Amino acid sequence: MKIIYKLCCIIILLAIYNHGFAQKATDYTLDISKINQSEANLHIVCSFTIDFQARDSLSMRFGGNNTFSIDNLDIPEDSLFKYQYNPASQTIVFHKTKNKVVPVKMAYDYTNLSAFFIYGEGRAEIWETSFNEYYYPCIPNTCIDLHLNIEVPASLETICSYPIETISSTQYHCDLNRVLSQSLNFAFIQKNAYIHTIEEIPYRMDIYQISGMQCNKARYDELLELTQASVSYFSEIYGDSYLSAPRRISSYPIFLFHDGKGFSNRYNIGFISASQEKFSTYPNIYPLVHEIGHRWLGEWTLLIDDGEPGAYFIKESLNEFMTLMFLRHYYGEKLYRSLIEKYAQEYLQIKDTPQDEPFINIVENNNNIIVYNKGPLVLDWIAQEIGYENLTKTISQFYRENAGKYPLRYSDLIKLLNKTYPDKKALFEKYL
Ligand SMILES: [Zn+2]
Numbered sequence: 001m002k003i004i005y006k007l008c009c010i011i012i013l014l015a016i017y018n019h020g021f022a023q024k025a026t027d028y029t030l031d032i033s034k035i036n037q038s039e040a041n042l043h044i045v046c047s048f049t050i051d052f053q054a055r056d057s058l059s060m061r062f063g064g065n066n067t068f069s070i071d072n073l074d075i076p077e078d079s080l081f082k083y084q085y086n087p088a089s090q091t092i093v094f095h096k097t098k099n100k101v102v103p104v105k106m107a108y109d110y111t112n113l114s115a116f117f118i119y120g121e122g123r124a125e126i127w128e129t130s131f132n133e134y135y136y137p138c139i140p141n142t143c144i145d146l147h148l149n150i151e152v153p154a155s156l157e158t159i160c161s162y163p164i165e166t167i168s169s170t171q172y173h174c175d176l177n178r179v180l181s182q183s184l185n186f187a188f189i190q191k192n193a194y195i196h197t198i199e200e201i202p203y204r205m206d207i208y209q210i211s212g213m214q215c216n217k218a219r220y221d222e223l224l225e226l227t228q229a230s231v232s233y234f235s236e237i238y239g240d241s242y243l244s245a246p247r248r249i250s251s252y253p254i255f256l257f258h259d260g261k262g263f264s265n266r267y268n269i270g271f272i273s274a275s276q277e278k279f280s281t282y283p284n285i286y287p288l289v290h291e292i293g294h295r296w297l298g299e300w301t302l303l304i305d306d307g308e309p310g311a312y313f314i315k316e317s318l319n320e321f322m323t324l325m326f327l328r329h330y331y332g333e334k335l336y337r338s339l340i341e342k343y344a345q346e347y348l349q350i351k352d353t354p355q356d357e358p359f360i361n362i363v364e365n366n367n368n369i370i371v372y373n374k375g376p377l378v379l380d381w382i383a384q385e386i387g388y389e390n391l392t393k394t395i396s397q398f399y400r401e402n403a404g405k406y407p408l409r410y411s412d413l414i415k416l417l418n419k420t421y422p423d424k425k426a427l428f429e430k431y432l
Helices: 002-020 113-119 217-238 276-281 286-293 311-331 333-350 368-386 388-402 410-420 422-431
Strands: 024-033 041-051 057-063 070-074 081-086 091-096 101-111 124-127 134-138 143-151 156-160 165-168 171-180 186-190 194-200 204-210 254-258 271-275
Touching: 024 057, 041 134, 081 101, 091 101, 113 124, 124 254, 143 156, 156 171, 186 254, 204 217, 204 276, 217 276, 217 286, 217 311, 217 388, 254 276, 271 276, 271 286, 286 311, 311 333, 311 368, 311 388, 311 410, 333 368, 368 388, 368 422, 388 410, 410 422
Parallel strands: 024 143, 204 254, 254 271
Antiparallel strands: 024 041, 041 101, 057 091, 057 134, 070 101, 081 091, 124 186, 143 171, 156 186, 165 171, 194 204
């Protein structure tokens, strides 16, 4: 008993140490300038206060490509701290010399080729940490208060993941309380290249389309209809409305359509970015419902790290299955079955090949068929056994219990399923 008591005390103390007294950066201000900066470049001035607590150093993620992302780094060192920037590991480490609490100010130029190649061709540039571009120093999966100032030339407009105040046509400001430190995203778009429309459906929705590439009226109306219907459906299923004060979500999705290629659809909290060409020409826009679904299930709420077993089943497959559940609810069983059948055909093409990997092996988003086809397919097989309503209820419970919690693991989902359906353990073991 004594040993168990001691162990418990140690675990509690460790938990307090890790969470209650963890070192942190506060008073965080980020000044971002696009003035006289070429495409995919920013000048950044960043200041914060470090509290080392009981430790001697604080490590933050910082930088992207190790040869060119950070230039002209200027951090006036004084007797209060030393620092070490490690481009290869994309980290900056601050070392304590005397005081526990020290102010830091740093200035640098940042080159982000992901922003350019993925979205580019010059008309939109999207800045996000998701492709390992830590364009400002941060401690991932912790919350910060952030003061953000953005300055752009008059030819650009800024769209941000969080509400920003427009100070003038070239200056923006925002104060954020307790946001996920790595979750700041924004887009710069060339004003004259975009057509901006505003709808009330009944809530305000902004849509930015590339001039000359806009969709037709039927497609535009489909976007309004599907957005409204899916937002209502997901709000009800998850018991958590789209707008959320605790998650700092204060407006309905802004859609930004760009001419980027490749893996281009993104949910960026305040705005959804996707390919203009696909939006205007593809047979359906169901992938945009998937992006809306990421408001609830995805990288900003389910904090499972890349590299963790099953990371992309948690971050993507669950949301794709719930997208299908919305389509089933909205259009009916027939459409749903035809989509599931397509997913099954896709999966059959790689079945029993080396690409047919178990979900736990997918630790990066590098196997589309397993993540986006086999994942929902297997969830469909499970739903056939336990009931569709039951499975969506359990996924909803998983969201409510785990949103914003770090760390999260694939095994947390399996545990919840086993606990909820103890007589189906063999089924989950076989498929998941
Ligand atoms: Zn996704």
